[in-house]
Amino acid sequence: MPVYFYLVLFFVAGMILLFIYISSSAKSRSSVELYMEALKNENCGRLKEALILYENAFEEAKKVRMNNSFKSKIAEKLRVLHTVIEYNQSLAIRKTSE
DSSP: OOHHHHHHHHHHHHHHHHHHHHHHHHHHHHHHHHHHHHHHHHHHTOHHHHHHHHHHHHHHHHHHTOOHHHHHHHHHHHHHHHHHHHHHHHHHHHHHHO
16 A cells, blocks of 8 residues: 555544544533532622532533542532532521521
8 A cells, every 4th residue: 555545544543643632621621610600600609600600610620530629629619609608508497586
């Protein structure tokens, strides 16, 4: 077979691998975008919306198999938000009972 055939085959294989890499990195950006949006909601006081977005970001990070430090950061935020929401609910119950 001619040499140019192998060159074209190598080029096509490289393009396919590049496409796969770009599509997987686009998914990882979506988990980062979800994290950023959840952080904005948390700062604005919309804790339940932030909780949902953090959970979605955690699931996306697990799908893409991102680094563990990012997933642990999201997991820590989830634990803190659950605690804060429970605390706010217990305060609301105490205020209504008094």
